[in-house]
Amino acid sequence: MKTLLSTTFILTAGALSAQELQLYNWGDYTSPELIEKFEAETGIEVTLTDYDSNDTALAKVEAGGHGFDLVVPSANYIPIWREKGLIQEFDLSRLPSHDNIADEWVDVPFDPGRLYSIPWQIGATGIAVNSDAYEGDINTSAIFLDPPEELVGKLNVTPEMNDIMSLALWYVGGEPCTEDTEMLRAARDVLIAAKPAWQSMDYGMSEKLAANDTMASVYWNGAVFRAALENDKVQFGYPQEGFPLFMDSIALLSDAQNMNEAYTFLEFILQPENAALISQYARYANGIEGSEEFMDEVMKNSPMVNIPAEYAEAGEFLPTCSAESLSYYTAIWTELQK
Secondary structure, three states, X not given: OOOOOOOHHHHHHHHHHOOEEEEEEEOOOOOHHHHHHHHHHHOOEXXXXXXXXXXXXXXXXXXXXXXXOEEOOEHHHHHHHHHOOOEOOOOHHHOOOHHHEOHHHOEEOOEEOOOOOEEEEEEEEEEEEEOOOOOOOOOOOHXXXXXXXXHOOOEEEOOOHHHHHHHHHHHOOOOOXXXXXXXXXXHXXXXXXXXXXXXXXXXXXXXXXHXXXXXXXXXXXXXXXXXXHHOOOEEEEOOOOOEEEEEEEXXXXXXXXXXXXXXXXXXXXXXXXXXXXXXXHHOOEOOEOOHHHHOOHHHHHOOOOOOOHHHHOOXXXXXXXXXXXXXXXXXXXXXXHO
């Protein structure tokens, strides 16, 4: 494990002048224990505001007047935030533990050298299925694009446009962010044809899956793992036609008002024991070296957190789509929402 630098001085210094920190993050994605520990050690009061999609967060910040200091976009959105000038390059002299980022997650295509972002959580989009309702192959997007009779009217499709469009494109033999109208039309057709078999298009599925209110859902592995801890009939499938990998990373907004507090928080989550608190709550892996030592054994060994080797090759990080590709996506998505 890399040498961990002490943050006692930084946290103490921050506490002397700290007042508040405004964190803008995905809903149900921030560990209350992490926030409590941070506030206790630094005296900084954290205000957490949730969002439900990358597009929601981007639109809110771009509109201005938001008051947020830190945001947690997905990998394929980081370049968009950078190009729009909405996030700023780190002053690495204020992040002495920056090298705690695991080597494999430093020179990433969306942020080479990690100059604009720090890993928050890593995961995959796949298929949750309750084995009491369906015992067939769940490692396929056919679960929601050509649903088996047992799941008709009992499955949810999470309304995350990039994930769903990518899954549909892989299913029909295309690739995410394509500008090929034939492939886009095929993806559109399979989505429109499948929709009548869906129960809902909604977020917040962990509780519903655990309670048997929903028997299947396109959802994220960590959130499904949380449901499975409450209901051992909940399983997770990795679509072998192709499935999205994601890495959400925390970034410093260009118009952040609480700079000292923001850097104190960033340095805080670079510590393995604190990064582990994020993972233990949201139940996803993270990119901070040594954090696994502070996680429970169930999480360390779960195939819902650690993608099995036989399925891993079908997973891909989503690219940043061109304006033309996004225009097609948006048109299809608008039709699907009707």
